[in-house]
Amino acid sequence: MDPTTFAVDIDGTLCTQTEGDYERAVPDEGAIALVNRLFDEGDRIVVYTSRYMGRAAGDPAAAERLGGDFTRRQLDGWGVRYHELRFGKPRFALLIDDRTPFFRRDWGRIYELCRAARSTTPGVAAPFATSDEPPTAAVVADGPPDELVERVLRGNLALARHGLVILSEGNVSGIAPDRRTVAIKPSGVPYDQLAATDVAVLDLDGRQLAGPHRPSVDAPTHLVLYRSFPSVGAVVHTHSPHATVFAQRRQPIPCLGTTHADHFAGPIPVARELLSGHLSRERYGERVGESIAEALSPEVPAVLVPGHGPFVVGRTVEEAVENAVVLEKVAFLALHTGPAATPLSDELREFHYARRHGPEKWYGQK
Numbered sequence: 001m002d003p004t005t006f007a008v009d010i011d012g013t014l015c016t017q018t019e020g021d022y023e024r025a026v027p028d029e030g031a032i033a034l035v036n037r038l039f040d041e042g043d044r045i046v047v048y049t050s051r052y053m054g055r056a057a058g059d060p061a062a063a064e065r066l067g068g069d070f071t072r073r074q075l076d077g078w079g080v081r082y083h084e085l086r087f088g089k090p091r092f093a094l095l096i097d098d099r100t101p102f103f104r105r106d107w108g109r110i111y112e113l114c115r116a117a118r119s120t121t122p123g124v125a126a127p128f129a130t131s132d133e134p135p136t137a138a139v140v141a142d143g144p145p146d147e148l149v150e151r152v153l154r155g156n157l158a159l160a161r162h163g164l165v166i167l168s169e170g171n172v173s174g175i176a177p178d179r180r181t182v183a184i185k186p187s188g189v190p191y192d193q194l195a196a197t198d199v200a201v202l203d204l205d206g207r208q209l210a211g212p213h214r215p216s217v218d219a220p221t222h223l224v225l226y227r228s229f230p231s232v233g234a235v236v237h238t239h240s241p242h243a244t245v246f247a248q249r250r251q252p253i254p255c256l257g258t259t260h261a262d263h264f265a266g267p268i269p270v271a272r273e274l275l276s277g278h279l280s281r282e283r284y285g286e287r288v289g290e291s292i293a294e295a296l297s298p299e300v301p302a303v304l305v306p307g308h309g310p311f312v313v314g315r316t317v318e319e320a321v322e323n324a325v326v327l328e329k330v331a332f333l334a335l336h337t338g339p340a341a342t343p344l345s346d347e348l349r350e351f352h353y354a355r356r357h358g359p360e361k362w363y364g365q366k
Contacts, residue, residue, distance in 0.1 A: 005044040008035055009089070010051065010071070014080060022051060022070070027078040030208030036081045037207065045082040047075065050089040060088025148176050149199045152183040155234065155317040160191040162325050164238040167191075170309075171216040174234040174317045175226050180204065184222060186213035217285065224289025225313060231298065232313045234320035239309045242331035246270075247304040253327075253334050256341045260330040261352035262363075265299035267343075268327065273306050299353070302327050 015025040056062035155172035173184035200211035253268035314320030
């Protein structure tokens with residue numbers, strides 16, 4: 001089979017935008033890892049750039065003479081593996097092309113983006129503008145608006161709406177039906193500023209495939225859970241107050257009433273404490289995920305990480321968020337019921353769980 005050719009931009013894609021000062025460019029490790037992976041899998045990589053086109057009056061050959069040697073040294077220094085470097089990429093404010101990732105035929109939305117590009121980047125809307133100044137509205141068909149990203153965005157916003165998180169803490173992720181890609185909240189982005197274009201998209205090895213920001217620092221934990229449980233379609237992590245109290249106490253949440261039993265078949269367990277030797281930057285997230293996986297079960301899709309907070313899973317983003325909401329409620333009830341309360345009897349607990357989740361469940365509509 002012939003190799004597939006992929007064209008990859010440099011500035012703003014393989015590295016930061018630098019307003020034409022290319023020596024200040026900072027490489028994007030996620031983008032370079034993606035390109036190198038495609039290269040290693042036998043695809044053809046063409047690095048395509050508009051560098052120096054302004055200074056070369058739009059002549060690609062002159063642009064290469066001006067900056068070819070420097071650009072090749074820079075790419076080599078960043079460790080980019082590629083087959084060809086081409087100068088002469090057209091400059092534009094917005095790329096509309098069905099070969100761009102996450103392209104969507106939402107022409108009304110694209111028109112609005114064009115209007116925004118026209119107002120924010122006058123002079124670069126022409127297809128072959130000769131300025132070296134980068135367009136500030138360089139958007140690929142409105143970023144990644146596919147269904148998974150949109151559902152993950154809605155899930156994250158739901159955490160804030162239900163009062164389970166504040167500021168930028170916590171995160172929701174979801175995995176695609178083919179279980180090859182995961183979308184997750186970016187690190188440190190406040191919920192009131194979060195948009196679909198901010199969501200990070202990764203493969204199951206943690207390589208970033210899309211999104212302008214680094215993924216949540218909890219991404220390695222989420223990935224362990226997806227690799228460990230084929231039935232898990234979404235992961236939610238919150239610092240919801242009452243559930244986090246139990247996590248900080250290193251204390252399971254007991255099943256004291258039917259509200260708990262309707263959703264969880266038993267107490268909410270606490271994951272094992274990590275040893276001091278496991279607290280390395282490189283492996284911490286994975287080790288947290290491994291400790292959660294040891295305690296997680298389909299009947300009790302939530303685990304408290306000691307001293308940290310709850311992690312909750314579901315078959316879908318919506319189900320995982322619902323489980324997180326209910327978890328906080330049962331933690332609140334257990335905390336205010338008090339330590340002297342008697343756990344629900346096994347018979348009643350099993351009865352209530354079965355009516356919602358058993359093979360012959362009878363709660364709700366058919």
